[in-house]
Amino acid sequence: xxxxxxxxxxxxxxxxxxxxxxxxxxxxxxxxxxxxxxxxxxxxxxxxxxxxxxxxxxxxxxxxxxxxxxxxxxxxxxxxxxxxxxxxxxxxxxxxxxxxxxxxxxxxxxxxxxxxxx
Numbered sequence: 001x002x003x004x005x006x007x008x009x010x011x012x013x014x015x016x017x018x019x020x021x022x023x024x025x026x027x028x029x030x031x032x033x034x035x036x037x038x039x040x041x042x043x044x045x046x047x048x049x050x051x052x053x054x055x056x057x058x059x060x061x062x063x064x065x066x067x068x069x070x071x072x073x074x075x076x077x078x079x080x081x082x083x084x085x086x087x088x089x090x091x092x093x094x095x096x097x098x099x100x101x102x103x104x105x106x107x108x109x110x111x112x113x114x115x116x117x118x
Contacts, residue, residue, distance in 0.1 A: 003051045024056055030084035036070035046072055070094060
């Protein structure tokens with residue numbers, strides 16, 4: 001049974017293991033706002049993974065917002081108060097790279113003391 005078929009199946013017709021997989025798929029497909037652009041994005045879309053390719057956490061995936069390109073990390077809070085039980089956080093490495101590029105841009109575009117007088 002493919003993951004798409006699993007999602008469409010009635011819960012009553014599934015084994016306990018398939019019910020758990022169905023639940024995990026629904027959680028992975030729950031859109032959560034990107035912290036950079038606030039666009040709702042689900043974990044499969046952020047990792048550019050087709051639903052039938054999803055392997056239930058056996059492989060590591062990198063996440064990126066499909067709208068703004070922000071590097072994302074899927075965070076599971078210690079205590080969940082509802083919702084899908086996870087949220088996005090900006091990737092530290094992606095953010096550090098962006099800040100470095102911003103500093104370089106600022107250095108290139110800010111006139112020096114001698115250039116301001118000309």
